[in-house]
Amino acid sequence: MIKVSIINDRxxxxxxxxxxxEQVLDIPHELxxxxxxxxxxxxxxxxxxxIASFCATSSRPNELSEAPYMLVCTDYDDFExxxxxxxxxxxHYEQWRDGKSFTERGVAVRSRNILKLMEDYGN
Ligand SMILES: [Zn+2]
Numbered sequence: 001m002i003k004v005s006i007i008n009d010r011x012x013x014x015x016x017x018x019x020x021x022e023q024v025l026d027i028p029h030e031l032x033x034x035x036x037x038x039x040x041x042x043x044x045x046x047x048x049x050x051i052a053s054f055c056a057t058s059s060r061p062n063e064l065s066e067a068p069y070m071l072v073c074t075d076y077d078d079f080e081x082x083x084x085x086x087x088x089x090x091x092h093y094e095q096w097r098d099g100k101s102f103t104e105r106g107v108a109v110r111s112r113n114i115l116k117l118m119e120d121y122g123n
Pocket of ligand 1: 088092103104107
């Protein structure tokens with residue numbers, strides 16, 4: 001019998017958090033979550049490290065041949081920051097899902113709402 005050990009406990013916490021997102025969010029697509037065992041992606045956003053990133057390989061939600069995916073770094077020190085980043089990227093997923101163009105407008109408010117809803121569900 002093979003027993004899998006999760007070396008980085010944060011990976012488990014991130015996966016656990018992501019699995020419960022559908023309690024508060026309508027995700028009618030296969031949205032792949034790819035955990036990255038690193039503190040942040042090798043990207044820079046206005047001087048801040050990028051912890052998560054939503055990537056859509058097709059411009060329209062109906063083209064399901066290639067599923068959208070989200071990269072999530074699991075080795076960042078602050079788990080609250082990881083959750084903030086996931087919620088932020090989920091708002092970009094919603095924009096994509098709803099056929100809207102990507103914008104940062106309203107993202108902070110909506111991502112706070114997502115986190116609040118998650119808290120209300122005991123996450
Ligand atoms: Zn953004």
